[in-house]
Amino acid sequence: MLLLPSSRIRTRFSRITQCTNLTLRCTHTTHRSPSPASLLASASKHKPARMAATATPDLPILPPEDSHLTAKFGRETANYFSGSPLNRLSFLRIDHAFLAPAFKHPSASFLLLDNLAPLVETDDATQLAFVSLGDIVDKVGGNVFEKTEEELIKEFNSEDSEKIVVFFGMDEKEVLSGHGGSEEKFKYKEFEGVPYFAVDVSKWENKEQLKAKLEKERKASFFGGGPRHMGLVAGQAAMYGYARALIDWNARTPFCAQCGQRTLSVNAGTKRVCPPTDKGEEREPCATRGTVSNHSFPRTDPTVIMAIVSADGSKVLLGRQRRWPKYWYSTLAGFQEPGESIEEAVRREVWEESGVQVGRVVLHSSQPWPFPASLMIGAVGQALPGEGEKIYLGHDAELESAKWFPLDEVKEALAKGTHNMGEETPKEYVEGALRLPPQTAIANRLINSVVEGWWIASKM
Ligand SMILES: [Zn+2]
Numbered sequence: 001m002l003l004l005p006s007s008r009i010r011t012r013f014s015r016i017t018q019c020t021n022l023t024l025r026c027t028h029t030t031h032r033s034p035s036p037a038s039l040l041a042s043a044s045k046h047k048p049a050r051m052a053a054t055a056t057p058d059l060p061i062l063p064p065e066d067s068h069l070t071a072k073f074g075r076e077t078a079n080y081f082s083g084s085p086l087n088r089l090s091f092l093r094i095d096h097a098f099l100a101p102a103f104k105h106p107s108a109s110f111l112l113l114d115n116l117a118p119l120v121e122t123d124d125a126t127q128l129a130f131v132s133l134g135d136i137v138d139k140v141g142g143n144v145f146e147k148t149e150e151e152l153i154k155e156f157n158s159e160d161s162e163k164i165v166v167f168f169g170m171d172e173k174e175v176l177s178g179h180g181g182s183e184e185k186f187k188y189k190e191f192e193g194v195p196y197f198a199v200d201v202s203k204w205e206n207k208e209q210l211k212a213k214l215e216k217e218r219k220a221s222f223f224g225g226g227p228r229h230m231g232l233v234a235g236q237a238a239m240y241g242y243a244r245a246l247i248d249w250n251a252r253t254p255f256c257a258q259c260g261q262r263t264l265s266v267n268a269g270t271k272r273v274c275p276p277t278d279k280g281e282e283r284e285p286c287a288t289r290g291t292v293s294n295h296s297f298p299r300t301d302p303t304v305i306m307a308i309v310s311a312d313g314s315k316v317l318l319g320r321q322r323r324w325p326k327y328w329y330s331t332l333a334g335f336q337e338p339g340e341s342i343e344e345a346v347r348r349e350v351w352e353e354s355g356v357q358v359g360r361v362v363l364h365s366s367q368p369w370p371f372p373a374s375l376m377i378g379a380v381g382q383a384l385p386g387e388g389e390k391i392y393l394g395h396d397a398e399l400e401s402a403k404w405f406p407l408d409e410v411k412e413a414l415a416k417g418t419h420n421m422g423e424e425t426p427k428e429y430v431e432g433a434l435r436l437p438p439q440t441a442i443a444n445r446l447i448n449s450v451v452e453g454w455w456i457a458s459k460m
Contacts, residue, residue: 056418056438057126059083060234074454079367079378080230080440084238085176086169086196093167093268098188099145102167102195106182108133111168111198111239112214113247114207116227118240122219125229128236129220130196132179135213139204140165149266149273156275158262161203164250166243166269168196175235179218198243198269200251228371230420230440237440241370246270248372249298257295259286272296303374304345305333307446308358309455311385316410316450317356318434319402325421328435329403331443336377346379354402355392357384364449367442378442380455409434411451418444 060083062076070076092098102108109130112119121127133140144165147155170186171178172193185192201207214220223229232240246269256263256274261283263272273296274286288295308317308331318329334349336342343361350358358381367376383389391402413434419425420438429435437443449455 057231057237057440058234059439060238077365077378077445077449079365079376079442079445080234081237081241081368081370082366083235084169084242085171085173085235086239087172087191087193088169089167089191090270092188092191093270094149094266096145096148099167099268100143102170102186102188103145103165103197104133104143105184105186105195106132107178107184107186107194109176109178109194109196110136111196111243112136112201112222113198113243114222115202116244116248117223117225118229118232118243119214119220120223120229120232122215122221125223125225126231126233126236128232128240129214129218130176130179131214131218131220132181134181135179135218136199136201136210139201139210140199145268152266153264153273153275154277156264156278158278162250162254162265164200164247164265164269166198166246166250168198168239168242170195196239198247200247202251238368241368245368245370245373246298248370252372256286256288258288259284261286263296270298299373301374302336302342303333303369303376304336304342304349304379305331305376305442305446306346306350306358306361306379306381307331307364307443307450308350308356308381308383309450310389310404311383313382313456315404315406316447317350317354317383317391317402318405318410318436318447319354319399321398322400325435327417327432328421329401329405330437330441331446332399332402333376333443342377342379346381350381352396353393353399355390355395356402357388358382359384359388362455364446364454365442367445369442376442378446380446380450382455405434407451410436410447414444414448414451 057080059080060078062078110133111128111130119129119131121129140163144163170191170193172191174194176194178194186195201210204210211221227244229240250265250269250272253272254262259274261274262278263274266273274288276283276289309315310317317332319332320329332350332353334345334353336345340348342363346361347358350356361379361381364378364380366378369376389404391404393399393402413436416426416428416430417433417435418438419435420440425435436447439445
């Protein structure tokens with residue numbers, strides 16, 4: 001992750017960041033937004049919040065509300081990679097009467113990804129950089145949505161190189177500044193805003209020329225840290241995660257999972273179909289063209305991740321893998337398997353990896369994790385007393401160590417020892433002390449909640 005010098009951190013965001021770091025119960029009135037798309041609003045308009053003093057990006061901030069559910073269960077937790085400011089308008093992805101004019105509207109803004117690395121502002125990699133159609137028209141063409149899906153399927157030629165363009169959604173509240181070239185909003189039926197698209201440039205020829213042009217004219221360059229950008233501001237991280245997951249899925253799924261023939265990207269990049277003909281000639285039959293049609297949608301892999309507290313509530317169970325940095329621990333996690341509930345997956349994974357037996361399990365929050373397509377389902381569980389708390393690593397070789405950590409020690413680590421793998425420890429860290437993942441990881445949020453007593457009583 002990019003580390004920013006403190007001089008570039010805007011002080012006006014420091015209070016907000018402090019709030020989110022602690023409890024995610026921020027109630028700043030400036031974050032109110034009635035739009036469903038902006039329910040998880042980022043910290044500001046046009047230029048969302050810069051990185052915190054710890055160089056850890058801010059988190060999405062929920063608007064204040066006082067529902068019965070919040071009264072009973074406490075405030076919802078919004079995790080990093082959630083909180084996109086856009087209205088996805090998923091029902092319009094098949095409507096080319098909407099997509100075609102949206103694509104060529106002067107306000108239309110495009111995020112480019114090169115081998116999954118996003119285009120960012122050259123002097124501030126916490127901000128995505130958007131371009132106009134004019135910047136890329138010679139490569140992407142005048143309008144990829146001009147023809148209807150029916151026409152594209154009918155004209156399918158498996159030898160054509162595919163242009164992957166994903167419709168992100170519309171920015172109805174002007175949260176983002178787009179490509180900065182048009183004040184005019186795009187209107188369609190009752191919807192009005194700036195349309196956003198993501199474009200995969202990985203296979204474009206003469207990319208160096210494009211890069212030089214973007215650098216000069218847009219002050220934008222592809223994120224140099226590779227395809228796992230974890231330093232974007234809240235909201236924009238969600239947009240990047242969405243674009244990344246869909247572009248990756250389209251690029252890695254060129255063939256039909258049912259019959260093995262080439263597929264075609266439709267629904268503005270969110271579905272792939274197995275056309276019945278290729279260059280006008282009939283292809284082998286395929287079940288996805290009939291009733292079994294669910295093979296052609298992007299996958300999301302559910303993963304359970306859990307903070308397990310001891311039976312008396314004084315300790316939390318953490319584990320570490322051999323390849324992790326010294327003293328660096330995290331919550332246990334594993335893939336959700338078919339035929340089990342989330343609660344059962346939590347109990348199974350914890351027992352398999354650590355030998356600890358878990359009783360009651362409560363869902364906490366979830367996090368999209370686009371590396372490549374996981375959904376982290378966060379839970380808090382309580383170990384059974386006595387023998388139930390006994391650690392045994394003999395079932396599964398995944399963990400090098402699992403331990404019960406007293407909450408005081410964990411609290412200290414949350415304050416002084418959180419960082420991404422591959423990063424240096426914070427200045428306050430004392431060698432030999434526990435290290436934990438940063439707040440961009442749901443593991444950190446789960447551990448933080450346990451330390452705060454989230455699992456004991458709901459809070460308002
Ligand atoms: Zn097929």
